[in-house]
Amino acid sequence: MPDWPAEDAPAARPDWRERLALGTDLALIGFLVTVAALPVLTAPAALAAGSAAVRHRYTTGGLPPVRPLLRLYRRTILPGLPVLLVAMALLVDLVAISRGWVPGGPVLFTATAAVAAFLGGFATLAVVAIGRDPSRPLRDAAGWAWQSATARPWTALAPALAGVLAFFLALTVPATIPLVVGFHLFAAHVISDRLAG
Numbered sequence: 001m002p003d004w005p006a007e008d009a010p011a012a013r014p015d016w017r018e019r020l021a022l023g024t025d026l027a028l029i030g031f032l033v034t035v036a037a038l039p040v041l042t043a044p045a046a047l048a049a050g051s052a053a054v055r056h057r058y059t060t061g062g063l064p065p066v067r068p069l070l071r072l073y074r075r076t077i078l079p080g081l082p083v084l085l086v087a088m089a090l091l092v093d094l095v096a097i098s099r100g101w102v103p104g105g106p107v108l109f110t111a112t113a114a115v116a117a118f119l120g121g122f123a124t125l126a127v128v129a130i131g132r133d134p135s136r137p138l139r140d141a142a143g144w145a146w147q148s149a150t151a152r153p154w155t156a157l158a159p160a161l162a163g164v165l166a167f168f169l170a171l172t173v174p175a176t177i178p179l180v181v182g183f184h185l186f187a188a189h190v191i192s193d194r195l196a197g
Contacts, residue, residue: 025063028063029185030050030182030183033049034178041084042073042080043084044084049072049076050182050185051130052068052072052134053069054185058189069134076130076138080138086119093112094109097112117160117161117164118160121158122156125144129145131185131189155192158195159187162187163188166183166184
């Protein structure tokens, strides 16, 4: 009888109930992040807390306790305001260029959109870093994200492309915004784990 090498047993795959529970939890997290971001000024803080919740669900299989998320939310409101201002400025710039209010045409629009996409990917990596370690200072999270994005640009490009897809899906069907937020945060963690380490 031949001496065949032993094969590893296949990894256990989650069944439909576990996948449904994951989808439900991500939808719940997305809904809560959307509600917490409604004042607009709190959007970065809501995303940071949502990232921590998604990371906890992703690594442990259960929803996190609420108090640490509320502390993270309160702690990141003020530091998140500059990020929000930069995002708003880029959005206003893109709208002004696309409508012809400022000169530059398609070339300037393409360049500005590329910068906005890269910065969006960088911001997504920073949100992921906060989710990985909620006690980490925002400056350290931004430093890790910048180092990852500049050393390997695809680590910022992949989350940026996922963010663009999520943005256009949310614009197409606005009722799905809470779902898109939760699933996009989950995708950002999965992508960064694969690409950024």
